[in-house]
Amino acid sequence: MIAPLRAVALIAGKDLRIELRSRVVFNHVLPFAVLVLILFGFALDADSDALSSFAPGLFWVAVLLAALLAIGRSFALERADGALDSFRLANISPVAVFAGKALAVFVQLLVLEVVLGIGIVVFYGASLEKPGLLVVAGVLAAAGIASAGTLYGVVASQLAVRETILPLLLLPVLAPVLIGATRAFGDAFGTVAVNGWSWLGLLGAFALVYTTFGALVFGPLLEEG
Amino acid sequence: MTHIGYLVAGWSIGLGVLGAYALSILIRGRKLSSQVLPKRRRWMTSDGD
Amino acid sequence: MSARSLVSEGFDSLKLAMDYAVSLRSAVVLLGRFPALSGADISVERGEIVVVRGANGAGKTTLLRLCAGLVALYAGEGEVLGYDLREAGSAAKDWRSRVGFLGHETRLYGDLTAKENVEFALALSGRAALSARAQRGGGLRGGGQRGRELRHSTATGSPSVAASALERLELPERLHHERVSRLSAGQQRRVALACVSVRHPELWLLDEPHASLDADGRECVDDVIAEAAAAGAAVIVVTHEQGKVFDNLRTATLAGGRFMEALP
Amino acid sequence: MAENTNSPTSIPDNTSSPTTRILGWVTLAGLALLVIFAFFVSPEDSRQTADGTIIGQFDAVRLLYIHVPSAVFAYVSFSITGLGSIIYLWRRTRWWDHVAHASAEIGVIFCGITLLTGIIWGRPVWNTWWEWGDVRLVTTLLLFLIFVGYLAFRAVPNEPHRQARNASILAIVGALNIPVVNRSVEWWENRTLHQRSTLADLKIEDETLLTLMIGFAVFALLFLWLLVHRFRVAWLSKEAAEAGLEQALAERRAEASSSSGAEVSGSSRAEASSSVEARS
Numbered sequence: 001m002i003a004p005l006r007a008v009a010l011i012a013g014k015d016l017r018i019e020l021r022s023r024v025v026f027n028h029v030l031p032f033a034v035l036v037l038i039l040f041g042f043a044l045d046a047d048s049d050a051l052s053s054f055a056p057g058l059f060w061v062a063v064l065l066a067a068l069l070a071i072g073r074s075f076a077l078e079r080a081d082g083a084l085d086s087f088r089l090a091n092i093s094p095v096a097v098f099a100g101k102a103l104a105v106f107v108q109l110l111v112l113e114v115v116l117g118i119g120i121v122v123f124y125g126a127s128l129e130k131p132g133l134l135v136v137a138g139v140l141a142a143a144g145i146a147s148a149g150t151l152y153g154v155v156a157s158q159l160a161v162r163e164t165i166l167p168l169l170l171l172p173v174l175a176p177v178l179i180g181a182t183r184a185f186g187d188a189f190g191t192v193a194v195n196g197w198s199w200l201g202l203l204g205a206f207a208l209v210y211t212t213f214g215a216l217v218f219g220p221l222l223e224e225g
Numbered sequence: 226m227t228h229i230g231y232l233v234a235g236w237s238i239g240l241g242v243l244g245a246y247a248l249s250i251l252i253r254g255r256k257l258s259s260q261v262l263p264k265r266r267r268w269m270t271s272d273g274d
Numbered sequence: 275m276s277a278r279s280l281v282s283e284g285f286d287s288l289k290l291a292m293d294y295a296v297s298l299r300s301a302v303v304l305l306g307r308f309p310a311l312s313g314a315d316i317s318v319e320r321g322e323i324v325v326v327r328g329a330n331g332a333g334k335t336t337l338l339r340l341c342a343g344l345v346a347l348y349a350g351e352g353e354v355l356g357y358d359l360r361e362a363g364s365a366a367k368d369w370r371s372r373v374g375f376l377g378h379e380t381r382l383y384g385d386l387t388a389k390e391n392v393e394f395a396l397a398l399s400g401r402a403a404l405s406a407r408a409q410r411g412g413g414l415r416g417g418g419q420r421g422r423e424l425r426h427s428t429a430t431g432s433p434s435v436a437a438s439a440l441e442r443l444e445l446p447e448r449l450h451h452e453r454v455s456r457l458s459a460g461q462q463r464r465v466a467l468a469c470v471s472v473r474h475p476e477l478w479l480l481d482e483p484h485a486s487l488d489a490d491g492r493e494c495v496d497d498v499i500a501e502a503a504a505a506g507a508a509v510i511v512v513t514h515e516q517g518k519v520f521d522n523l524r525t526a527t528l529a530g531g532r533f534m535e536a537l538p
Numbered sequence: 539m540a541e542n543t544n545s546p547t548s549i550p551d552n553t554s555s556p557t558t559r560i561l562g563w564v565t566l567a568g569l570a571l572l573v574i575f576a577f578f579v580s581p582e583d584s585r586q587t588a589d590g591t592i593i594g595q596f597d598a599v600r601l602l603y604i605h606v607p608s609a610v611f612a613y614v615s616f617s618i619t620g621l622g623s624i625i626y627l628w629r630r631t632r633w634w635d636h637v638a639h640a641s642a643e644i645g646v647i648f649c650g651i652t653l654l655t656g657i658i659w660g661r662p663v664w665n666t667w668w669e670w671g672d673v674r675l676v677t678t679l680l681l682f683l684i685f686v687g688y689l690a691f692r693a694v695p696n697e698p699h700r701q702a703r704n705a706s707i708l709a710i711v712g713a714l715n716i717p718v719v720n721r722s723v724e725w726w727e728n729r730t731l732h733q734r735s736t737l738a739d740l741k742i743e744d745e746t747l748l749t750l751m752i753g754f755a756v757f758a759l760l761f762l763w764l765l766v767h768r769f770r771v772a773w774l775s776k777e778a779a780e781a782g783l784e785q786a787l788a789e790r791r792a793e794a795s796s797s798s799g800a801e802v803s804g805s806s807r808a809e810a811s812s813s814v815e816a817r818s
Contacts, residue, residue, distance in 0.1 A: 002397070002400035006397075007398070010394070010397050014394055017386065018385045021385040021453070022384075077383065085342075085375070085381060086381050087398070088343075088344065088370060089343075089373060090371055090399050090400075091371035092398060155704050155708065158696070159691075161694055165687075165690060165694065169691065172683040175680050175722070176718045176719055176721075176722035179726045202722055202725070205718070213711060217711075220627075223362065223367075224344070224699075227598070231601065231658050231659070231661060232577075232600055232601060234658055235604065235655045235658040236600075238655070239608065239655050242650065242651055247763075247764065247767075250768055250771055251767065254554075254767060254771045255552045258551040258553070259551060261774050261777040263549040266773075266777070267549075302787070304697065305697070306696065306697060309786050309790045312787050312790040312791045312794075313787075313791065332793075346697075530793030531791070531794070
């Protein structure tokens with residue numbers, strides 16, 4: 001039994017170190033997300049007005065799709081022999097396992113958001129007006145996606161159909177994040193006349209609820225019966 | 226009656242779905258009953274797990 | 275084991291639970307709806323090595339996973355290291371940190387190096403802090419190994435626990451910093467066993483530890499197992515091999531999810 | 539019903555019992571009554587505004603007598619699923635797991651009917667099939683999708699206890715999410731087309747209110763009938779799987795004797811098979 005905070009750092013550090021070595025998220029998921037942005041460009045007929053006004057929403061749809069892959073990858077790392085056996089055998093607190101896995105996903109999502117953010121400026125001509133709002137909304141939304149994604153990711157990872165069931169379970173639940181983050185970004189990019197700051201409460205509440213609940217139920221989720 | 230097409234469509238879809246679902250439950254129940262011994266079919270009298 | 279059964283069955287059952295590292299009685303384990311174990315009985319004492327044989331699908335892997343507390347006991351009884359297997363929930367299963375489990379597939383991270391894998395296992399076990407003290411024993415408590423360890427220490431300063439465990443399993447030092455995915459299957463087995471050994475488990479559960487190893491490697495693994503048992507650990511080895519240390523050991527054969535012969 | 543299950547000969551080979559049979563016929567009669575009231579007894583919805591123009595839903599209002607009760611009982615179903623899941627996690631009795639599962643399936647059916655009738659009703663009244671700005675519409679759609687996911691999860695073969703436990707957690711998370719979804723959609727488009735309170739808004743005349751009440755009563759009966767039968771199906775499928783388990787165990791044990799011819803003592807076999815019921 002080791003201190004929970006140390007376990008969180010170990011697990012997140014291990015996942016990030018593997019990512020730095022294998023570059024699966026960087027080499028596969030990130031280009032995929034950029035590709036989604038480009039496909040939206042084709043789908044919306046390269047209408048630059050439409051693209052710049054829909055840029056925040058398209059950005060977050062691309063983030064959600066990429067997040068599904070990143071979460072799947074996070075649990076594929078541990079899959080070799082059942083669900084996260086080595087943590088159970090090492091008697092690591094399930095809360096720490098949850099936090100560690102979620103933290104690594106969170107960091108990767110932030111990197112994705114930065115690259116995609118540059119992407120919508122370049123491809124869609126979005127112009128940033130409120131950088132502070134953008135950063136806070138991006139961080140809060142990433143935290144919510146990482147927590148909920150880790151919670152649903154472990155449920156899906158125990159099934160043979162994990163790749164197909166994860167989007168079905170996770171995406172409806174993430175709808176409030178998509179709505180809130182899109183509104184906040186809409187204000188940050190000046191595409192809609194709303195007060196983006198008022199949406200941060202929703203994003204924060206979502207992240208808080210899913211982090212708390214995920215930590216609470218992760219123990220039972222890791223066990224068999 | 227106004228909107229007669231919408232009314233017929235809405236009600237027939239609603240009642241149709243309910244009827245089909247109820248029927249499917251009854252059929253599933255009959256099929257499963259044949260696989261279960263009578264003494265294990267006492268759903269309400271057992272105290273559960 | 276409930277208080278009532280202790281009273282009714284008297285002192286014998288208490289003794290039973292205390293003496294054996296593993297004790298299963300009519301253990302049934304379901305994988306989905308499939309009874310992988312269909313009523314297995316086995317007892318293993320501390321310091322004892324038991325060899326489990328059986329055809330593919332006989333339930334060998336499930337037996338090990340049950341003893342590691344990784345799958346739930348569906349019916350029957352069992353104690354591991356004195357703990358009741360029927361107790362559910364991770365809080366009731368902290369004894370699992372005292373079990374070392376080498377799965378049929380190694381649970382290594384392919385993109386980490388051999389040494390990083392062992393270090394991660396060590397750090398998770400919470401024994402990293404003890405590593406400084408453990409220098410004399412290295413990763414393993416063994417008689418023959420201590421001398422070599424000492425020589426090594428004086429020559430190059432103190433090697434880390436992870437490095438000595440890998441050395442004990444005769445993984446060449448140039449491979450310690452190689453990614454595990456680039457190692458051969460046999461070398462991966464050695465790394466995986468090193469991950470088990472650094473945790474100093476009281477119960478070793480080894481699924482085909484000799485798989486894909488050459489003759490030297492098998493001998494080395496046999497030595498490590500014998501050393502663990504000599505130090506008081508119980509060992510269950512699932513194997514097809516006829517290693518030299520296994521010649522005179524108790525052998526149990528699984529078939530159809532239960533043992534063919536009654537074990538004491 | 540209790541006396542019915544006492545002697546083996548009277549145990550039916552289906553999910554019905556005298557009580558549910560009566561309930562079923564009453565429900566059917568109620569549905570017929572509801573159709574008559576909805577189409578012929580209740581009036582159309584039309585009002586005269588101050589400047590003399592006639593407005594209202596006219597006959598489209600007749601769709602609400604199926605739409606509103608099914609919406610209400612969809613929410614009732616999902617609440618029961620959430621409640622049953624909490625009790626299951628607490629008490630770990632299969633009874634509540636079956637209730638949660640059965641109720642979720644009925645909830646998805648009711649929710650689907652709600653959405654379909656709502657879409658059909660929206661076309662003549664709101665002049666659109668779907669209205670994104672409407673909070674209740676979007677919330678209900680997401681609720682529907684969350685529980686479709688729940689049912690999909692339950693349909694995947696899994697270790698039974700783990701499946702029940704994880705499904706309970708999914709249901710609770712899904713239910714927790716509903717207020718969040720509701721708030722977010724509400725803030726999202728600060729407008730709504732939905733009747734804020736159908737009962738007050740419509741200037742309900744007596745027959746309209748009466749028909750709506752009949753709708754609630756009939757759907758309550760229908761829900762009860764479906765729940766009882768669906769529960770019994772869940773019960774039976776668990777029993778059937780377990781009956782299969784006894785056979786699977788016997789076959790599995792037979793592998794032992796056939797593969798090498800070694801004898802397994804009869805006493806230990808009996809002991810093992812009696813212990814199988816321990817957790818079943």
